[in-house]
Amino acid sequence: xxxxxxxxxxxxxxxxxxxxxxxxxxxxxxxxxxxxxxxxxxxxxxxxxxxxxxxxxxxxxxxxxxxxxxxxxxxxxxxxxxxxxxxxxxxxxxxxxxxxxxxxxxxxxxxxxxxxxxxxxxxxxxxxxxxxxxxxxxxxxxxxxxxxxxxxxxxxxxxxxxxxxxxxxxxxxxxxxxxxxxxxxxxxxxxxxxxxxxxxxxxxxxxxxxxxxxxxxxxxxxxxxxxxxxxxxxxxxxxxxxxxxxxxxxxxxxxxxxxxxx
Amino acid sequence: xxxxxxxxxxxxxxxxxxxxxxxxxxxxxxxxxxxxxxxxxxxxxxxxxxxxxxxxxxxxxxxxxxxxxxxxxxxxxxxxxxxxxxxxxxxxxxxxxxxxxxxxxxxxxxxxxxxxxxxxxxxxxxxxxxxxxxxxxxxxxxxxxxxxxxxxxxxxxxxxxxxxxxxxxxxxxxxxxxxxxxxxxxxxxxxxxxxxxxxxxxxxxxxxxxxxxxxxxxxxxxxxxxxxxxxxxxxxxxxxxxxxxxxxxxxxxxxxxxxxxx
DNA sequence: CCATCTTTGTGCACGCGTTCACAAAGACAT
DNA sequence: ATGTCTTTGTGAACGCGTGCACAAAGATGG
Numbered sequence: 001x002x003x004x005x006x007x008x009x010x011x012x013x014x015x016x017x018x019x020x021x022x023x024x025x026x027x028x029x030x031x032x033x034x035x036x037x038x039x040x041x042x043x044x045x046x047x048x049x050x051x052x053x054x055x056x057x058x059x060x061x062x063x064x065x066x067x068x069x070x071x072x073x074x075x076x077x078x079x080x081x082x083x084x085x086x087x088x089x090x091x092x093x094x095x096x097x098x099x100x101x102x103x104x105x106x107x108x109x110x111x112x113x114x115x116x117x118x119x120x121x122x123x124x125x126x127x128x129x130x131x132x133x134x135x136x137x138x139x140x141x142x143x144x145x146x147x148x149x150x151x152x153x154x155x156x157x158x159x160x161x162x163x164x165x166x167x168x169x170x171x172x173x174x175x176x177x178x179x180x181x182x183x184x185x186x187x188x189x190x191x192x193x194x195x196x197x198x199x200x201x202x203x204x205x206x207x208x209x210x211x212x213x214x215x216x217x218x219x220x221x222x223x224x225x226x227x228x229x230x231x232x233x234x235x236x237x238x239x240x241x242x243x244x245x246x247x248x249x250x251x252x253x254x255x256x257x258x259x260x261x262x
Numbered sequence: 263x264x265x266x267x268x269x270x271x272x273x274x275x276x277x278x279x280x281x282x283x284x285x286x287x288x289x290x291x292x293x294x295x296x297x298x299x300x301x302x303x304x305x306x307x308x309x310x311x312x313x314x315x316x317x318x319x320x321x322x323x324x325x326x327x328x329x330x331x332x333x334x335x336x337x338x339x340x341x342x343x344x345x346x347x348x349x350x351x352x353x354x355x356x357x358x359x360x361x362x363x364x365x366x367x368x369x370x371x372x373x374x375x376x377x378x379x380x381x382x383x384x385x386x387x388x389x390x391x392x393x394x395x396x397x398x399x400x401x402x403x404x405x406x407x408x409x410x411x412x413x414x415x416x417x418x419x420x421x422x423x424x425x426x427x428x429x430x431x432x433x434x435x436x437x438x439x440x441x442x443x444x445x446x447x448x449x450x451x452x453x454x455x456x457x458x459x460x461x462x463x464x465x466x467x468x469x470x471x472x473x474x475x476x477x478x479x480x481x482x483x484x485x486x487x488x489x490x491x492x493x494x495x496x497x498x499x500x501x502x503x504x505x506x507x508x509x510x511x512x513x514x515x516x517x518x519x520x521x522x523x524x
Numbered sequence: 525c526c527a528t529c530t531t532t533g534t535g536c537a538c539g540c541g542t543t544c545a546c547a548a549a550g551a552c553a554t
Numbered sequence: 555a556t557g558t559c560t561t562t563g564t565g566a567a568c569g570c571g572t573g574c575a576c577a578a579a580g581a582t583g584g
Contacts, residue, residue, distance in 0.1 A: 019571060025471040029450060043531065052452040056534095056573055063533055071532040071579045088471050089478030096470070103372045107365035113450060113467035118474070157477055158470070181480060182473040184466075188291060188375060190314035198476045200469050205375035207462050208358070208420070209287040209350050211444040212380070214460045215419055216351030218443060281541060305561065318543055325563055333549045333562040 016087075020061045026051045027058065028084045034077050043074035085118075095122035095154045097180075099171050100163030101131060101141050104186055108162060109137035122154040127167065144171075151178035158182045165189045278349075282323045288313045289320065290346045296339050305336035347380075357384035357416045359442075361433050362425030363393060363403050366448055370424060371399035384416040389429065406433075413440035420444045427451045 030050040034042055044062075048055035062068060062075070068083055069075045085091050096114070098105050101124050108114075109124055124141045126132075131141045142150060150156065159180040161168050168187035175183060182198045185191055191199050292312040296304055306324075310317035324330060324337070330345055331337045347353050358376070360367050363386050370376075371386055386403045388394070393403045404412060412418070421442040423430050430449035437445060444460045447453055450468075453461050 017571075021475050022468075022472055024475070025465075025468040026452075028471075030452075044533095045531085050452070052454075054573065056575090057571090059531095059533060060572085067533070069532050070581085072530045072581045074531070087475070089474045090471065092478075094470075094474055094477070103365070103369035107369045108466065110365045111466055114470065117467060117471060119467075119470055157481075158473055160470075182477045184469050184473060190288075190292075190312070192314075196480070198473055198480075200473055202464060202466070202469060203287075204370065204373055204464070205379060205381075206284075206287040207446050207464060208356075208376065208381055208422075209290075209352065209379060210284055211420055211446060211460055211462055212351045212356055213283050213286070213349070215356070215444045216354075218458070218460075219419075279541070306563095307561085316543070318545090319541090321561095321563060322542085329563070331562050332551085334551045334560045336561070 016064045020064055021088075023051070023053065023057075023061055024084050024088055026053070027061070028081065028088070028090075031077055031081045031084070035081055039077055041070075041074045041076055044069070047075065090118040092118060094119045094158055095156045096120065096158045096160060097123045097125055097147075097150060097154075097156050097175075098160045098162060099125045099144075099147070099175070100161060100167070100187075101126040101136055102162065102164075105160075105162035106136050108160060108186075109139060119158075122156055123150045125150065127163075147171075147174055148178045151175065151180060156180060158184070160184045160186070161191075162186045278326045282326055283350075285313070285315065285319075285323055286346050286350055288315070289323070290343065290350070290352075293339055293343045293346070297343055301339055303332075303336045303338055306331070309337065352380040354380060356381045356420055357418045358382065358420045358422060359385045359387055359409075359412060359416075359418050359437075360422045360424060361387045361406075361409070361437070362423060362429070362449075363388040363398055364424065364426075367422075367424035368398050370422060370448075371401060381420075384418055385412045387412065389425075409433075409436055410440045413437065413442060418442060420446070422446045422448070423453075424448045 027047065030047055031042070033050070034047075044055045044059045048058040051058065059069075062080075065083060065087055068080055082091075096119050098108050098121060101109065105124065105126070109121055114121065121137070121139060124136055124139050125144055125147055126141050127144045129143060132143045134141050151159075157180055159175040159182070161171055161175075161183060163171055165187045168185065168189045169191060172183060172185070172191045172193065176193055176197055181196060183191065183193070183200070185199055185201045186203075188203055188205060191201075193199055289309065292309055293304070295312070296309075306317045306321045310320040313320065321331075324342075327345060327349055330342055344353075358381050360370050360383060363371065367386065367388070371383060376383065383399070383401060386398055386401050387406055387409055388403050389406045391405060394405045396403050413421075419442055421437040421444070423433055423437075423445060425433055427449045430447065430451045431453060434445060434447070434453045434455065438455055438459055443458060445453065445455070445462070447461055447463045448465075450465055453463075455461055
């Protein structure tokens with residue numbers, strides 16, 4: 001997962017645990033796929049496999065929503081799609097603004113997964129005057145000056161921040177002041193917001209760092225196991241097992257293109 | 263947080279809890295900022311505030327790494343930066359490939375947060391022959407056919423999947439077969455991988471859905487509170503409180519650009 | 525109508541993560 | 555050297571989330 005919610009003392013909203021809420025979209029996606037294949041019913045076991053979770057967990061999750069299953073049969077796909085959609089609030093229209101139309105903002109504007117789930121990109125906003133009017137994903141970019149009026153005129157309550165880190169807090173403050181109460185933050189900064197405003201953070205670099213940690217651990221263990229196996233006469237696969245080395249490490253096989261990104 | 267790890271029965275890698283590992287990059291970022299401002303030492307209280315966490319939690323997190331603080335003074339910023347970097351494996355070079363150079367892939371290739379933390383974009387890979395050779399972020403895109411040789415020649419162990427959902431599993435299988443053992447998946451699919459391969463998922467749409475859930479709850483509570491307050495003669499702010507409506511909902515104030523993304 | 529079989533819904537136990545609160549440790553002044 | 559003051563490091567308690575395992579519920583066949 002990208003990174004999660006920004007501190008909230010485990011508020012159990014309307015009795016539904018936070019962990020369950022986070023999994024509902026997963027179930028919804030799996031169910032939608034089944035629905036498209038016209039599958040009428042599905043067991044907790046099958047659905048759990050499709051969503052990549054434990055079946056007991058899935059049943060417990062659904063039990064928070066109510067008793068929507070039929071024992072001996074399973075769950076009615078269409079009915080469950082509707083119930084989860086309603087629970088997540090996806091049966092209504094959510095106008096969303098995206099602030100910061102750089103590479104990432106453009107990617108978000110083009111992302112198809114929004115429209116299909118009740119999210120409507122109401123406006124794209126950027127601070128660069130040269131961007132103003134230029135269409136991205138078929139929507140003309142508007143200047144930051146109009147942020148407040150856009151929010152109010154469209155009744156926007158969800159904002160997406162895809163600006164550089166330096167601008168994020170400022171943009172956030174303006175969004176909140178204009179009435180936005182939920183923010184999805186892609187900028188690598190800790191946003192401070194008043195009570196009652198939800199912030200979720202997605203941080204690409206953090207995810208990679210977590211992977212690197214486990215990767216390093218695997219390499220270490222593998223190296224150790226390799227030595228042990230070697231001593232025993234077995235051949236282990238050292239693959240990418242290389243120890244901590246100098247900064248100009250070239251990898252095991254040399255011959256590296258070595259092109260640096262910006 | 264975007265969505266988290268894909269099932270792992272709470273493996274405590276080398277005694278460091280998973281939850282702590284996920285916060286280390288956060289601390290590292292705050293510490294780097296302090297380092298750039300030439301701040302020599304920092305207390306757990308200050309650093310916790312900067313990282314947006316509880317100070318007790320931060321101290322406990324650090325205690326898993328060792329006793330790097332000085333009582334009565336705090337932590338040495340430079341030293342802690344080094345220790346955390348080492349723990350996360352960021353003192354070594356991690357070649358990374360990005361597969362799927364659409365809007366998102368390009369955004370990732372341009373993302374500056376990678377290079378500064380030991381990650382090097384070794385190659386950009388796309389299935390579209392028309393993309394081949396075209397430079398993105400200064401790196402020429404290569405065709406999928408070369409995936410295996412790129413992985414092997416560069417000793418790549420971390421892959422980023424930014425393809426459409428339909429291609430993700432196939433790409434994943436090829437990455438794994440070629441030797442990749444850690445995958446960051448941006449495609450909205452559950453990937454199945456053999457044991458020993460780590461997968462982390464970032465799902466933009468899921469994050470928004472979780473926000474929508476809380477937003478809906480807030481609107482509901484607000485409406486209820488509003489009614490109560492109204493009965494008492496007070497005026498509450500109903501802001502974006504509108505109930506479930508038809509699919510072609512235009513928002514409360516009409517006048518919506520109403521352009522749909524792909 | 526009864527028996528059997530499948531699958532749900534959940535009580536319970538366990539473990540991880542969080543937080544409190546405090547003793548130990550060191551800096552610093554006298 | 556001694557006392558005071560600050561801040562760390564951690565023992566202990568608590569709460570949430572997970573997974574097991576089973577009873578209840580309904581379908582299905584005879």
